[in-house]
Amino acid sequence: MTSLKLRVQEVHDPMHETKTIGERLRSARRYRGMSLQLLADRSGLSKGFLSMVENGKRSLERRSHITALADALEVSVADLTGQPYNPPPRPNGAGGHGTVPRVRVALLGSSLDEPADVRPRPFSELLGETAEVERLCEASDYGRFGRMLPGLLPELHVSAVTGDERQRRAALRALVRAAHATFYLLKDLGYLDLAQIAVQQARAAAVKSEDATLSALAAFVRTHALLPAGVYLAALRNARQAAEYLQAATDDPAALELYGMLNLSAALACVTMGESGDADTHLREAGETAERTGEGNAFGLHFGPTNVALWRVALLVEMGDSGKADEVARSVVPELIGSRGRQATFFADWGRALAHLPGRDREAIEKLRRAERLAPEQVRNSPLVRETVSHLLNRARNAVGGRDLRGLAYRFGLS
Template structure:
């Protein structure tokens, strides 16, 4: 054990203990509500065991009558200095969404060609998890798009709806990732509005994916998260032909696999369905919509298979799957970071903290803004600080703990 004191730093169990005490609930009562042993609750509260699964995290939040953010330090997560540019842009994004661009104009809008190019660049920034660069771009793009929808007619108006579908989906995904679920839901509603206007299945799939992602982070909402993904996938499947449609349908099945795993079910049927869509990619029609998800493919299916196994608390399966996938095959830094995060979580579950640290450092190097904001990473690093040998805690692990906010900087 290290010299790190159990009550230092920030971890979910500490918040559970504080909220439980304020509620006047005993450990046994909380354990009964969650369906765990009193000893398990004690280990979570003392920092001897990390809360490293959605099922336990959501169950604790529900039993205590609080939000997940109350347990994870949600508001503090927004203070990540590496993404300050994004957070400073949120009020402008909020205004653009609420007013639908009916705000004081600062000049003529960009051409539709320029706007489409900007939307595709923004989508790439989001995939690469460069939120600091992405944030300031969103509100002006939304405003310009809404102005076209008010003033344009015919083909230009149809194209503006297509661009809005892409921008709104990017906005919803970024807001959800940075801790703004309610505003993310508003952006998803705008994406759905665009989907209804253009009738494209890719836009419908992207909207359902965004909604399911938001609901996945909400205790008690997993059945709804699964329904959004499953029902939409079933409804659009007969009409999917173009490249963007195949990609977004495949991502819906991957999302459904993760929600199913989080609910304790078997994710394999959805993973198999996603693999079938990946096989269709080489033969899919190009399509005219700019809405795409180029991260989808066989490598991404393999990555989500690892994530589903981790969600089911099967570290051995994660480590068996890892060598079958080269991170170089993954098409974005955020995906490569996720690959190493899952490996790190698996090693930590087996108490191999040295290899876990090595994997987490590689994840942070790939996508620092993304990884430093992940609740699972913060919780895991804090646990290792309380459990690992002192030569780790005083070196790279200690510095990582400061960067992710597991201990005071």
């Protein structure tokens, strides 16, 4: 797959990125010299639908559709979504985006094979900072924990190769957890290729630890690196293999929760591939597992009955069943999950569903604003949410909820 020079050809406003996926789609199609009919034939989507997408009359927010079009055009998913986005002006810096340059240096400059030439802080301090990074990651506070990573990651690498055996094992475990958080910082802000390096570091530490549960956690992280890149078959295979591996270790509560999360991840991969029957099987397995675990939080994943319900809403939205997604969402109590980021994802999914239901724009805007209040950077950097906001703005700039919608669009950098 080649990558178009779309980013070079587009002049980016340093303050805002206003292009929609539909506009990028039209640019990519014209660059390839491809007609709408040919693109429709290659992607499996109708010519009429694609025309409406390019003209801002329909949104393009299902992962499967975006990936099908990227494949047909021989571009990356990021070429269509436009990630990473320029952050809107901030009075106190660029938030998580502002931490990425130093995080990049830390990832590239240290590994278990070649640890950085640094003197680590006392190990108890490193463990405490790892726990704080995880806490802030659950809150999607990218700016705060992103500033910790450039020091923490290299120091954990050094501790993992220079300490005594007990310390090395603890450092490897902490390194997997820190790399997990690093992955979410980079993935959620749109640095998908750089996020892969965090995945590799998590896998390397897990393998060296010889801990089956840590290896499964690293596999979970890899699955969620493959999904936004549109590599669905590999994501499904990865999640299934890790889940099968954990079946022998389900007497461990953390392993059981991770097993449930891997089944949810496999369900999403199935839905994006159009395999709804297999998706239902994985979702049912996750639900049965949640009945055994209750509400948990191993590795900051918050697996349990509530999270399964939240995932069910997300899967219904991806399948395009907005009415059912709204129905299920109304019965969920997201506050039972102690993660602002996970709650924000739920309200964003609910808002996306409502945006597709007649006469529900005001409710959609309210849910999207609630998601934004919970986790501003996470929500503003989601290509799927941005597409929904753009679509709402194009559809009713001065209609219902106009002021709130314009404010939402401005904070997303879409006005």
